[in-house]
Amino acid sequence: MQTLEPRVSEQRSGSLPRRSFQRAGEGERRAALINATLELIAEAGPEAATVRAIAARADVTPGLIRHYFATKEDLIAVAHEALMTGLTEAAAARLDQLPDDPIARLAGFVAASVSPPVTDPRAMALWAAAMQTVPRDKAMRAAHEATYLAFRDRLQDLIAAALRSAGRPADPRTTRALAIAGNALLDGLWIEAAALPDHFSDIDLPRLALSAFSRLLDLPLED
Amino acid sequence: MQTLEPRVSEQRSGSLPRRSFQRAGEGERRAALINATLELIAEAGPEAATVRAIAARADVTPGLIRHYFATKEDLIAVAHEALMTGLTEAAAARLDQLPDDPIARLAGFVAASVSPPVTDPRAMALWAAAMQTVPRDKAMRAAHEATYLAFRDRLQDLIAAALRSAGRPADPRTTRALAIAGNALLDGLWIEAAALPDHFSDIDLPRLALSAFSRLLDLPLED
DNA sequence: GCCGAATTTATACGATCGTATAATTAGGGG
DNA sequence: CCCCTAATTATACGATCGTATAAATTCGGC
Numbered sequence: 001m002q003t004l005e006p007r008v009s010e011q012r013s014g015s016l017p018r019r020s021f022q023r024a025g026e027g028e029r030r031a032a033l034i035n036a037t038l039e040l041i042a043e044a045g046p047e048a049a050t051v052r053a054i055a056a057r058a059d060v061t062p063g064l065i066r067h068y069f070a071t072k073e074d075l076i077a078v079a080h081e082a083l084m085t086g087l088t089e090a091a092a093a094r095l096d097q098l099p100d101d102p103i104a105r106l107a108g109f110v111a112a113s114v115s116p117p118v119t120d121p122r123a124m125a126l127w128a129a130a131m132q133t134v135p136r137d138k139a140m141r142a143a144h145e146a147t148y149l150a151f152r153d154r155l156q157d158l159i160a161a162a163l164r165s166a167g168r169p170a171d172p173r174t175t176r177a178l179a180i181a182g183n184a185l186l187d188g189l190w191i192e193a194a195a196l197p198d199h200f201s202d203i204d205l206p207r208l209a210l211s212a213f214s215r216l217l218d219l220p221l222e223d
Numbered sequence: 224m225q226t227l228e229p230r231v232s233e234q235r236s237g238s239l240p241r242r243s244f245q246r247a248g249e250g251e252r253r254a255a256l257i258n259a260t261l262e263l264i265a266e267a268g269p270e271a272a273t274v275r276a277i278a279a280r281a282d283v284t285p286g287l288i289r290h291y292f293a294t295k296e297d298l299i300a301v302a303h304e305a306l307m308t309g310l311t312e313a314a315a316a317r318l319d320q321l322p323d324d325p326i327a328r329l330a331g332f333v334a335a336s337v338s339p340p341v342t343d344p345r346a347m348a349l350w351a352a353a354m355q356t357v358p359r360d361k362a363m364r365a366a367h368e369a370t371y372l373a374f375r376d377r378l379q380d381l382i383a384a385a386l387r388s389a390g391r392p393a394d395p396r397t398t399r400a401l402a403i404a405g406n407a408l409l410d411g412l413w414i415e416a417a418a419l420p421d422h423f424s425d426i427d428l429p430r431l432a433l434s435a436f437s438r439l440l441d442l443p444l445e446d
Numbered sequence: 447g448c449c450g451a452a453t454t455t456a457t458a459c460g461a462t463c464g465t466a467t468a469a470t471t472a473g474g475g476g
Numbered sequence: 477c478c479c480c481t482a483a484t485t486a487t488a489c490g491a492t493c494g495t496a497t498a499a500a501t502t503c504g505g506c
Contacts, residue, residue, distance in 0.1 A: 023472055023483055045355060051464060061485050125358055132268060132351035134418045145419055181435035184411025185404060192407060195357045196368055212404035215439045244454055246502055274494060284455050
């Protein structure tokens with residue numbers, strides 16, 4: 001397939017006029033390169049995120065990458081970290097918009113976790129690409145563990161508050177197990193829905209997730 | 224990093240004696256190449272599964288691959304299909320060893336789904352590599368959907384049988400939703416345990432899964 | 447025991463990749 | 477307004493990748 005890909009000349013056509021450019025601050029350029037990297041990985045897989053493609057997407061020449069990142073591996077790791085923290089922060093922001101009632105808060109969080117924009121094939125592809133390297137890459141594993149625990153701990157807090165508001169015991173051992181299971185449930189639903197959007201298009205995923213959580217906690221979350 | 228990798232000469236040192244070889248049947252050689260491909264992807268990611276590396280692992284020269292597979296993409300797709308059906312068949316074989324009592328069967332299936340050898344970082348890496356291409360590759364998506372539904376339908380049958388044996392209603396709509404949620408729960412636990420083996424080493428995952436399933440079905444599965 | 451078809455090896459090619467380095471340009475401080 | 481530093485482009489290099497094709501070897505059928 002390699003030889004059949006469209007030939008893209010790396011040389012400029014005529015000769016002289018150098019490409020004009022504007023200077024940008026370090027943070028801005030790094031962010032643009034990270035965005036370009038994530039977009040490419042999401043759209044066409046990690047193998048499509050070549051130095052040249054990333055530079056082109058960021059509207060920059062390839063050499064500049066080396067000016068901001070020592071190596072391509074370095075850029076990939078930084079991009080992954082940005083993705084993870086971005087998702088976590090998005091979840092945190094959503095949490096702030098939820099009501100005060102603990103049960104409604106938990107229900108809202110659960111429903112949001114299996115609804116757009118979280119259930120997005122692009123995000124799933126990025127996540128899968130990252131997971132694939134987690135067993136082999138120490139930095140990736142650390143980043144994954146941190147974000148996984150951040151999400152799970154938040155879920156555990158919501159579960160504990162909901163149980164207490166219903167006058168139910170909420171000892172740490174039990175709520176931790178429930179958070180692990182609940183997190184796994186949301187992960188699995190998210191993954192499958194993103195992987196097979198057509199198959200899940202006629203399924204009310206938030207309702208299904210809320211029903212399952214209600215059974216898991218023996219606490220009615222559906223309205 | 225590329226320039227620092229150990230230089231591996233592709234030429235033979237002296238000159239003359241051609242490498243001797245033994246002929247093998249088509250099925251045997253294809254299986255060897257598929258195994259080599261899966262091993263490499265699991266160990267070092269898809270980018271390590273080059274034609275040359277696959278051939279070396281299968282103790283064969285690179286050219287032979289083209290004799291059995293039209294293209295590398297073809298080999299990858301066939302290897303992925305072999306992986307998926309292999310996992311499904313392994314699960315089916317395990318199912319046959321379970322007892323006759325429907326509740327015990329369900330419990331055994333659930334516990335086995337989050338125990339070795341299913342929870343294996345190698346398998347997870349392979350699965351993640353496959354998932355990553357599912358949104359973009361039609362053949363991959365079809366293969367994934369088939370194996371996903373095969374597993375889920377089996378789980379739904381087990382759930383329905385267990386519910387009925389307890390004198391509980393088991394209409395298709397309910398059991399299907401329970402199977403979707405249960406499948407997601409098992410998927411999520413499997414993934415996280417494989418991704419963070421150290422973090423889950425002190426957690427009794429089968430017990431946690433059985434507890435969660437018991438709550439989900441309101442049916443005691445633990446012994 | 448040899449002959450022929452199929453398997454397997456050997457070699458080569460063009461493309462692309464990541465990286466290195468030098469040349470140039472932009473834009474702010476004096 | 478000019479210069480000086482840093483940002484950016486341009487070009488080149490070696491390595492490796494997937495693929496193509498020809499030569500050689502194996503081994504079962506006669």
